[in-house]
Amino acid sequence: MTVPSTTPFIAISKLFATPRAAGHPACVSREGTIGWAKLSSQVGAICTALSARLESRWLIAADDVLEFCASLLGALHAGKRAVIAPNLGEGTLRDLRSAYDASIGTAIPADIDPLTLAPIPWSARQLDPDAAALDLYTSGSSGVPKRVTKRLRQLEAEVQALETCWGAMLADATVISTVPHHHIYGLLFRLLWPLSAGRPFDPALYAEPSGLLHATATYGRIALISSPAHLSRLPELLALDALLPGVRCIFSSGAPLPAACAQQFRLAAGHAPVEVYGSTETGGIGWRQRSDDPHDDLWTPFPQIEFPGSGSEEPRLRSPYLEPGAEVRLDDEITLLADGRFRLGARLDRIAKVEGKRVSLPEMEDQLRRHPWVQDAAATVLSRSRDEVGAAVVLRPRGIDEAKRDRRVVIGALRDFLRAWQDPVAVPKRWRFVAALPLDTRGKLSAAAVRALFEAATAAALPPIRSQRPGPQRIEFELYLPGDLPCFDGHFPGLPVLPGVIQVDWAIRLARRHLGCSGRFRGIDNLRFQSVVVPERALNLLLETSADATRLSFRYTLGERKCSSGTILFRP
Amino acid sequence: MSELKLQIKQLIVDALNLEDLRPEDIGDDQALFDDGLGLDSIDALELGVALRKKYLLKLDAGDASVRAAFRCVNTLAELVHARRTDSERTANE
Numbered sequence: 235m236t237v238p239s240t241t242p243f244i245a246i247s248k249l250f251a252t253p254r255a256a257g258h259p260a261c262v263s264r265e266g267t268i269g270w271a272k273l274s275s276q277v278g279a280i281c282t283a284l285s286a287r288l289e290s291r292w293l294i295a296a297d298d299v300l301e302f303c304a305s306l307l308g309a310l311h312a313g314k315r316a317v318i319a320p321n322l323g324e325g326t327l328r329d330l331r332s333a334y335d336a337s338i339g340t341a342i343p344a345d346i347d348p349l350t351l352a353p354i355p356w357s358a359r360q361l362d363p364d365a366a367a368l369d370l371y372t373s374g375s376s377g378v379p380k381r382v383t384k385r386l387r388q389l390e391a392e393v394q395a396l397e398t399c400w401g402a403m404l405a406d407a408t409v410i411s412t413v414p415h416h417h418i419y420g421l422l423f424r425l426l427w428p429l430s431a432g433r434p435f436d437p438a439l440y441a442e443p444s445g446l447l448h449a450t451a452t453y454g455r456i457a458l459i460s461s462p463a464h465l466s467r468l469p470e471l472l473a474l475d476a477l478l479p480g481v482r483c484i485f486s487s488g489a490p491l492p493a494a495c496a497q498q499f500r501l502a503a504g505h506a507p508v509e510v511y512g513s514t515e516t517g518g519i520g521w522r523q524r525s526d527d528p529h530d531d532l533w534t535p536f537p538q539i540e541f542p543g544s545g546s547e548e549p550r551l552r553s554p555y556l557e558p559g560a561e562v563r564l565d566d567e568i569t570l571l572a573d574g575r576f577r578l579g580a581r582l583d584r585i586a587k588v589e590g591k592r593v594s595l596p597e598m599e600d601q602l603r604r605h606p607w608v609q610d611a612a613a614t615v616l617s618r619s620r621d622e623v624g625a626a627v628v629l630r631p632r633g634i635d636e637a638k639r640d641r642r643v644v645i646g647a648l649r650d651f652l653r654a655w656q657d658p659v660a661v662p663k664r665w666r667f668v669a670a671l672p673l674d675t676r677g678k679l680s681a682a683a684v685r686a687l688f689e690a691a692t693a694a695a696l697p698p699i700r701s702q703r704p705g706p707q708r709i710e711f712e713l714y715l716p717g718d719l720p721c722f723d724g725h726f727p728g729l730p731v732l733p734g735v736i737q738v739d740w741a742i743r744l745a746r747r748h749l750g751c752s753g754r755f756r757g758i759d760n761l762r763f764q765s766v767v768v769p770e771r772a773l774n775l776l777l778e779t780s781a782d783a784t785r786l787s788f789r790y791t792l793g794e795r796k797c798s799s800g801t802i803l804f805r806p
Numbered sequence: 807m808s809e810l811k812l813q814i815k816q817l818i819v820d821a822l823n824l825e826d827l828r829p830e831d832i833g834d835d836q837a838l839f840d841d842g843l844g845l846d847s848i849d850a851l852e853l854g855v856a857l858r859k860k861y862l863l864k865l866d867a868g869d870a871s872v873r874a875a876f877r878c879v880n881t882l883a884e885l886v887h888a889r890r891t892d893s894e895r896t897a898n899e
Contacts, residue, residue, distance in 0.1 A: 589848050620848050645826050649844050658839070658846035664825055 241406075241432035243397055245390045247366065249307070249429060250274050250358030259434040261300050262408060264452065267434075268300060278356030280308025280338065280348055287336065287346075291315040291369070295322055295339030296348075299415045299437035303425055305338045305348055310366045310386065311358060318416050320371045320379050329379060333369065363387035370418055372514040382514045384418075391554045392517050393427045395536050399521070400483060400508070401431060407482040408453035409435040410446065412464040418514040419487045423459045433457075443471040450480025457481070461488040465507060466495040474502035485510060493531075496524040511578065516562050517555030520576065532575040544570040547582065583681075586615040588623060593660040598623070598652065605651050607633030607644065612671050613662060614684045624664035624688040628671060637667055638718075664688050696740060700772065702748075708778040709748050713740075717769040732767035737798055741777060741788035745802075749779045751786050753804030761800035767792065782806060811883045814857075818879075821856035822849050834880045842878070850876060857882070863889050 244252045256271035284292065292309045294316055296302035309316045317334040319326055322341050337344035366386040371379040411424040428435040436453070440446055449456050458481055465486055468474070484499065484507035491509050500506040506524040511533055520533035535541075540552040542561065549568040550561045567579025580596045587593070595613040602611035602625065610628040615621055627648070629637060637644045645665050652661050672683030697719060700712040715732065722730035738758065745751040767773060767790065776789045784804045790797040815829035818838070822845065836842045839850070853876070857863055863886065865872050875885035 620852070642826050642831065650841070653841075653844070658844065659848060661844060661846070 243394075243401070243431055245363070246307075246393070246426055246430055247361035247363040247386055247390065250277060250311075251360040254432060258432060260429070261303075261437055262434040262453070263436055263438060264448075272353065273300075273304065274358070275353035275355055276304040276348070276351075277307045277311060278358065279351040279353050280305055280346075281311040281356065281358075282354060283346055283351050284309055284312035284314055284338070289314075289335035289345075291317050291334045291336075293317045293319060293327075293330075293334040293337035293339070293344070294416075295319075295337045295341045295344045297322070297339075297341040299425065299435070301340060301348055302415055303429070306368070308348075309338065310361055310368075313365075316368045318368055318370050318421070320416070326379065330371070333381065361386060363390055370421075370514050380515075384517075385557070388517065388555045388557075389422065389426055390430075392422055392536075393430050395518065395554075396422070396427050397431055398537070403483050404431075404433065404457045405455075405482065407433065407455040407457040408449070409433055409459060410438075410440055410449045410453075410456045411436075411459040412440045413459055413461050413488070414439065418512075418517070419461075419510070420459065422518075423485055423487075423510075443468055446477055447472065450477060453480075455480060455482050458484045460484060460486055460507070462486055462491045462495070463488070465499070466492055469495070469498050469502075474499065478503035483508060487512070493524065493528060497526075497528070500524060500526065513565075516551050516564070517553060519551060519553070519564075532571065532577055534575050541568050541570055541576065544568040544576065547585075586621075586623075588615055588621045589659050591657050591659050593623065593656070595623075598625075598656060598660070598662075601652055601655050602627060602648065605648060606630070607636065608648070609633075610671055612679055612684045614681065614688065616664065616685065616688050622664065623660055623662040624666070624685075625662035626666045626668050626671060626684055626687050628669065629667055634667075641665075641667065696743065697773075704748065707749065707781065708776070709744070711744065711775045711777075713773045713775055715767070715769045715771055715773055719769065722769050730769050732769070732773075734761075734763050734798065737763075737767070737790055738788075738800065738802070741775065741786065741800075742802060744775070745777050745779060745786045745788075749777060749783065749786070751779055751783045751802075751804050753784055753806055756784075756803040756805050759801040759803065761798075763798045764796045765792070767797050773797070807883060807887065810886060811879050814879050814882050814886065817856055817860060818843075818845075818853060821852055832879060834883075835878050837878055838876060838882075857886065861886050861890055865889075 241258070244254070254270045256269060258270040259267045260270050260273040261268040292314045294302055294305045294309065296305055306316050319330055327342070336346070338346040338348055340347055340349060363386040368384050368389070370382045370384060372382060409424055409428045411420060413420045413424070415421055415425050424435055436449065438445070440449065446458070465484065478499070481503065486507045487510040491507060496506040496509070508521055508523050510518055511520045512518040518536050519539060520535040522531070522533045524530060538554045542550045542552060545568070549564045551564050552561055556562060565581050565583060567582060567585070569577040569579060571577065580594050584595045585592060586595060593615070595615070598613045599611045602608050607629055608627055609630045612626045614624050616624050625648070629644070633644060648665070649661050666687045668687065672680050672687070697713045697715050700714050703710045717730065721733055721736045725731060725733050742751070742755065771792060774791045777786060779786045784806050786802040786804065787799070788802065789799040811834055812829060815832045818824070818832065819827055819829050832843060838845050845853070854865055858865055872885065875881045
């Protein structure tokens with residue numbers, strides 16, 4: 235597959251109005267090549283079908299990149315707004331139901347199935363890049379998808395900048411991706427940029443590392459559009475030496491690439507991946523490629539990017555990828571250097587005010603990680619009667635041993651350690667020692683989950699459930715009581731016993747969850763504690779409820795031995 | 807006096823909502839701030855409020871002897887003991 239080195243760069247709005255050679259490969263895969271003429275006739279068919287419809291906002295519901303590409307461009311050519319959901323899950327589409335009028339694609343039962351449309355030759359006109367627009371969605375920190383509208387002109391400006399920066403380096407490489415096409419990064423890097431540059435792209439999502447080796451064998455030279463999640467695992471999964479000679483350039487975006495991972499690629503390939511910094515809302519902001527200097531962490535802004543308010547607590551962004559004159563507030567601290575490059579500081583939402591003192595949570599986490607007992611740490615600010623910092627810590631084996639003997643010794647040591655850097659007000663007062671930090675599906679630390687570690691009434695944390703046997707109006711559990719359940723702590727020193735109030739609380743909470751006891755607590759009858767419950771044992775719990783779920787009887791047993799029982803009354 | 811010290815330790819744990827500390831873990835002569843127990847300036851304010859409430863003390867934060875009394879449980883107990891005696895004496899007069 236050779237692409238003539240003279241392949242012209244064509245803006246997306248002029249893509250089909252400017253002839254490319256009909257046989258020029260638009261899209262390549264192991265199944266074969268889709269030439270430019272075929273892509274154009276598919277876009278034409280979709281444009282014609284959508285032009286006959288009145289609905290103006292079209293959800294592009296395609297899992298397949300080529301189908302997505304034809305539907306997106308067809309919709310734009312039909313004068314429609316293209317709506318690109320963050321995913322096509324039922325819940326997401328329910329939330330977005332007022333955001334589009336109709337749908338095209340095969341990923342869901344859509345209004346138009348593009349595969350049923352016969353490709354037709356058409357004479358495409360040039361799109362108006364200010365009128366043509368896409369609605370993208372960010373996942374949003376609050377969990378609600380947030381709409382970001384992009385005019386085609388903004389996306390074209392980004393694609394032009396990418397070609398200016400790396401076009402010569404990529405040359406005739408085939409574009410391979412491990413990231414999806416429906417987020418801004420994938421949309422720009424794996425779809426719109428290759429289309430404009432006339433660089434063939436492979437529509438497959440390369441989830442399997444071995445596929446990458448096939449790709450270099452098939453295509454000769456590839457450009458890899460990837461993410462830290464993928465790249466950081468790659469060295470363990472395949473020999474970089476075998477892969478990298480066929481790779482012209484690797485791009486990484488979505489989260490910071492660990493410095494060690496960047497160095498691994500640099501040592502194996504001679505150059506580190508190009509990391510791209512930006513978001514759906516901002517578009518691309520800057521990029522960096524790590525050198526052999528581990529302290530070199532500077533970013534180069536894309537052309538014409540400006541940072542009004544850099545160095546302040548409210549840095550803003552001015553960019554050719556935004557609406558003219560628009561400014562966006564940045565979530566990250568930006569320090570601008572004299573040579574135009576910038577250093578990225580902590581996420582501003584991770585810089586907290588604790589009783590008026592400014593505290594950088596990432597810095598504190600770094601400091602904790604320097605302690606020999608600490609493997610990883612996450613800090614959060616808790617607002618109770620006062621602001622205070624909580625630290626969730628993953629201990630190394632030595633730390634775990636110490637904590638088993640006396641967790642207060644560990645807490646004291648870590649607090650003393652942090653005092654070397656931190657104001658006393660910022661030193662964490664709440665500590666949780668956990669087996670792993672709560673990461674979300676994208677591998678990002680979930681701030682809400684960290685906070686939940688502290689907010690939960692941890693003394694009453696439910697024990698692990700080994701098995702459960704549900705029946706009509708009843709359920710039996712086998713619970714296991716690990717010795718480090720917080721409720722054993724101090725109850726009693728040297729003689730851990732499961733507190734009775736915890737037993738009642740567990741019964742109520744499990745009944746609310748499994749037996750539909752939703753009424754307010756009214757009282758307890760026949761409460762009996764017959765023998766003590768000690769840790770490191772399997773404990774059986776039987777819950778039975780009345781038909782109207784207002785009476786709940788519970789019985790805890792250790793083997794044959796009755797431990798406690800009672801009847802809990804709920805209001806109807 | 808040892809009764810009073812234990813009371814004050816309990817007050818510290820309760821008022822400051824100290825999660826990983828029991829009253830008996832606090833030494834009579836252990837520094838409450840800085841390298842000792844590690845309480846901070848906000849804790850000092852809250853502890854002051856709690857002491858005023860529990861023992862009906864009038865504490866002037868600008869008073870150097872009051873500030874010195876916040877050094878450890880021993881000094882706090884002396885302060886409470888002295889001020890309480892003062893106020894009882896005043897009440898008897």
